[in-house]
Amino acid sequence: MKxxxxxxxxxxxxxxxxxxxxxxxxxxxxxxxxxxxxxxSPEKLKWLASGPRELWKVPxxxxxxxxxIGGNKAFTLVARExxxxxxxxxxxxxxxxxxxxxxxxxxxxxxEGGGDSGTPNNKGGDGPRSTPAYDSGKVYTMSAKLVLDCxxxxxxxxxxxxDVTKENAGRxxxxxxxxxxxxxxxxxxxxxxxxxxxxxxxxxxxxxxxWKGQDEKMTHSSPxxxxxxxxxxxxxxxxxxxxxxxxxxxALLWKYPFRYNTSTAMSPxxxxxxxxxxxxxxxxxxxxxxxxxxxxxxxxxxxFEPANVLNNHWSTPVCKDGYLYGLFGFKEYGKAPxxxxxxxxxxxxxxxxxxxxxxxxxxxxxxxxxxxxxxxVLLKASPAGYSEVGRKHAVAxxxxxxxxxxxxxxxxxxxxxxxxxxxxxxxxxx
Numbered sequence: 460m461k462x463x464x465x466x467x468x469x470x471x472x473x474x475x476x477x478x479x480x481x482x483x484x485x486x487x488x489x490x491x492x493x494x495x496x497x498x499x500s501p502e503k504l505k506w507l508a509s510g511p512r513e514l515w516k517v518p519x520x521x522x523x524x525x526x527x528i529g530g531n532k533a534f535t536l537v538a539r540e541x542x543x544x545x546x547x548x549x550x551x552x553x554x555x556x557x558x559x560x561x562x563x564x565x566x567x568x569x570x571e572g573g574g575d576s577g578t579p580n581n582k583g584g585d586g587p588r589s590t591p592a593y594d595s596g597k598v599y600t601m602s603a604k605l606v607l608d609c610x611x612x613x614x615x616x617x618x619x620x621x622d623v624t625k626e627n628a629g630r631x632x633x634x635x636x637x638x639x640x641x642x643x644x645x646x647x648x649x650x651x652x653x654x655x656x657x658x659x660x661x662x663x664x665x666x667x668x669x670w671k672g673q674d675e676k677m678t679h680s681s682p683x684x685x686x687x688x689x690x691x692x693x694x695x696x697x698x699x700x701x702x703x704x705x706x707x708x709x710a711l712l713w714k715y716p717f718r719y720n721t722s723t724a725m726s727p728x729x730x731x732x733x734x735x736x737x738x739x740x741x742x743x744x745x746x747x748x749x750x751x752x753x754x755x756x757x758x759x760x761x762x763f764e765p766a767n768v769l770n771n772h773w774s775t776p777v778c779k780d781g782y783l784y785g786l787f788g789f790k791e792y793g794k795a796p797x798x799x800x801x802x803x804x805x806x807x808x809x810x811x812x813x814x815x816x817x818x819x820x821x822x823x824x825x826x827x828x829x830x831x832x833x834x835x836v837l838l839k840a841s842p843a844g845y846s847e848v849g850r851k852h853a854v855a856x857x858x859x860x861x862x863x864x865x866x867x868x869x870x871x872x873x874x875x876x877x878x879x880x881x882x883x884x885x886x887x888x889x
Contacts, residue, residue: 485883487529488863488870490592491639492726496683498777499821500864505884506837510851511869512881515557519550519877521568522586523637525818526872528554528865529593530612533879535872536587536600538568545569547587549600549608551615554866557879561615565602570634586874588637588679590860592647594663599642603635605651609666619666626668628653630676637679637724637773641693643706648684648693650677658695658702660709670709675702678723679773685729687749688756694727696736701727701747701758713756715747724773730781730802733761739772739789746802762805769798769805773859777821778802779840784826785819792816792831799842811845818861829853829862829871835880854878 485502492498524536533552538545539562547565552558570585592599597618598610605623610616623629629651641648646660646669656671680696684706692703692712700717704710721740728735737744745763749756769787774795776785783802788795793815799808815831821840825848828836833855837848853862856875863870867883 485864485866487593488527488865489529489594490527490642491525491590491681492683492775492861493820493863496641496643496685497729497821498775498819498861500823502822502864502867504823504825504827504837504864504882506849506882507884508849510849511835514555514868514879514881516854516876516878517552517557517559518875519872521874522872523588523859523874524586524872525590525860526863526870526877527591527593527598528863528870529598530596531555532560532593532612533557533870533877534591534593534598534612535877536565536589536591538586539564547602549591549598549610549615551598551612552877554868554879557877563610563615563617565600565608566604566606568603570603590639592640592642594642597663599640599647599663601636601638601640601649603637605629605631605636605649607640607647607649607661607666609663621661621666623649623651623659627651627656627659627671630657632677632679634679634722636677638677639681641682641684643684643691643693646706648682648695648706650675650682650695650697657697658704658709660693660704660706672704672709673702673711675699678719680723681726683726683729687729687732687734688751690756694729694734696723696725696727698723701734701736703749703756703758713749713758715758715760717745718742725771725775728776728778728783728802730778733802734758735776735778735783735802737769737771739766739770741766742770744769744771744805746805761803764805769800769807772816774816774818775861776800777819777826777840779821779824782808782840782842784821784838784840786814786816786828788816790816795831797828797838797845799845801842808842809844817858820862820864822864827862827864827869829858829860831858833858833871833873835862835869835871851880853880
């Protein structure tokens with residue numbers, strides 16, 4: 460009896476210790492906008508008075524791709540000369556050191572009128588816009604030419620490939636694809652196919668088609684997965700507006716018409732049964748409420764504001780307790796404001812200029828912002844007013860990507876370099 464009691468006691472202690480170890484290690488940021496598909500991290504963040512400590516910084520020239528973290532590696536896309544041609548390349552870095560482990564070309568890197576055109580403030584490099592995804596030892600990429608590839612995360616060996624243009628009568632968009640592949644459950648979701656097969660659910664194990672449907676023209680927006688009114692669904696932001704499909708079989712659930720003009724790039728934001736979307740180029744921002752009607756769903760507009768009031772060009776906000784926090788504006792390089800907006804009404808609670816079109820992540824009750832100039836700024840996620848916790852210059856170059864928080868670290872990316880900073884609260888070893 461005593462022996463059994465001691466065995467049980469030590470087993471319990473071991474379980475508690477393991478849970479503490481697991482909690483201290485944090486979680487992987489396995490795809491664009493993180494493990495929850497909403498730009499949020501479940502980790503605790505310790506921002507020292509001196510700012511986050513840099514662990515490593517490496518050259519990562521050309522590209523607007525963010526990082527995906529998994530299997531002790533950081534994955535992103537760059538543009539490089541390969542076999543005499545400029546190509547998109549998926550690179551795997553050691554998450555602890557930043558050392559390149561492998562690199563695999565994805566195809567020609569050419570973007571008509573892309574990020575290196577326009578005003579002088581718009582200069583600074585162009586390249587891949589999509590972010591890889593990681594799942595169970597595999598890495599998934601979506602190229603500018605709509606080719607979905609699966610690689611072994613350890614070796615970089617290509618396991619399978621699905622060419623949406625060839626296999627699904629693909630219809631690419633101007634400036635080429637910028638959307639990232641979305642993994643939810645056993646499927647990967649992408650857009651870009653032709654009539655009757657424009658929205659796709661693909662098996663992540665072997666790349667076979669599970670479902671396809673609709674006749675929607677794609678945008679630069681990455682889809683999101685969410686559970687609304689008890690139903691798991693994937694929401695695509697297409698040229699006609701928001702289109703929601705059941706993740707399991709691709710059944711159409713609801714639509715919300717939204718104006719399209721030139722480019723739509725931010726991902727939809729879900730808060731309960733409210734969905735927010737926005738676009739630049741003179742469009743604006745709006746939100747709908749999703750309701751059950753009989754055996755189906757219906758999306759009813761809650762509000763709409765024109766572009767001179769609210770718009771997100773490609774920076775996707777985050778949402779906490781019914782309030783949006785994000786970078787609003789259109790091509791306001793170095794100036795675009797950070798705003799807090801009530802998602803149910805569109806009411807602006809506060810605004811602070813000086814960020815530019817960068818990216819935002821929600822972590823530990825705060826908003827982590829990467830400005831287009833490479834500054835990491837930590838803000839309190841509060842509708843009461845702008846309250847800055849701290850800031851740290853992280854990377855040089857143009858930053859049109861989203862910072863991620865994984866296993867006690869921040870990963871940030873520009874068109875010139877990538878960096879990893881410690882926010883675990885641990886001091887440097889001597």
